[in-house]
Amino acid sequence: MRPGTEDDPSEAAPDGARSELRRQVRERRRLRLALLVLVSVVLLGAVPLYFGLRTLSRDPVFDTLDELGVPGWAAVETVDNVSGSRWCLQDCRLRERTVESDRAPEETATVYEQALRSEGWRPWQVTRCPEQQAKGSYTCWRRDELTLDLWVRAPTCVPPPVDGGPAVPPSPPASPAAGECAGSLVSVKVRNAIDDERTRPQPSTDPSLTGEDPFPTFTDDPLGDLTRSPS
Template sequence: MRGDRQMRLAVLIGFSILLLGLLPAFFAVRAQQEDPAFGLLDELPVPAWANTAAVDEVSGSRWCLLECRLRERTTRSEQPAEQTAEVYREALLASGWQRWDARPCPEQKTEGEYTCWRRDELTLDLWVRPPACLAANPEAPVEPKAAAPDPEDCEGALVSMKIRDAIADERTRPRPAPQPSPTELYPDPEEEGSD
């Protein structure tokens, strides 16, 4: 009888350890896989034609060790870039994002429409542009060996979204005021006397 009691106690302790160890591990793995920033993008109220073939990429550390996390989503739209950009602007505003007049936004001259947005502790760069085959210079010579672009690749628009933590986005930091040069503070006395 004593052996049965010890066996039940051992099973109960083993089951408790298993339950208390597996549940936190399960939720930790699930949290690693599900990024809330991608969840915000999934919840954007855009029509199905504006979000086809989405590809997500992640770099950096969730805890900003060495480099903070950068999330990127690239997707295609079946409609032209202008119409697609308008749909995404309305969806971002409806989802609580605010237009952000960041400097620089964009960091370099781009084709299409590039806008910056903020929500809570996140920043988002939205770039809507024509597909690469339409964005190229139509007057450029075509090499005879080059394959003709697939007609499906030349329709619609490309949409790129980059989400950063605001703390890691350099555009959120105040810029120092320009300092006067030493010659402005202490002019050369010889140059002053020559006037």
């Protein structure tokens, strides 16, 4: 027996069987290599895919709001809502955040305004801020291509149910008892400046800019004052 035939079965086999064994070994090697490449591609592509999907699903404006340096008592519970398209295909994106605070509206508004200033937001003095009359503190802000509306007010107090029945809001509203219905409610609305109508110049209604009516209206018969000439 030739040396090495015990370790290599292909050497002990006939030529035809040896060729078949070599072919099978090569196929197994190619299969292992392909499997290794596939696993590497999946592992290398999974991480970018995960962060890419996270970026598409998570609006970066909310990350900016998360970075506001407000104390914990000013952001007890946060609810986010988003609508519209990020690329303004039909409607531009509108980001809305509602936050509950444990302290009074005045103190809560102060810490939020300070946090906005520290993050580069600047007060925006503009008409229609608010667009409708609102109780509490309502301020508008701008930074780069974004506008922000900040509304801080007292929460809506609903009395507990009586005799197990449903809670019914009082009419007129009654003052809450001490220690009940405390804190404040914060609403933040962020829009793209190009989609905010308040950034656009409003049409003027100055009558001097309208000019004269090119088609005057006659109230009397224009032929009534004409006299026939003698023939």
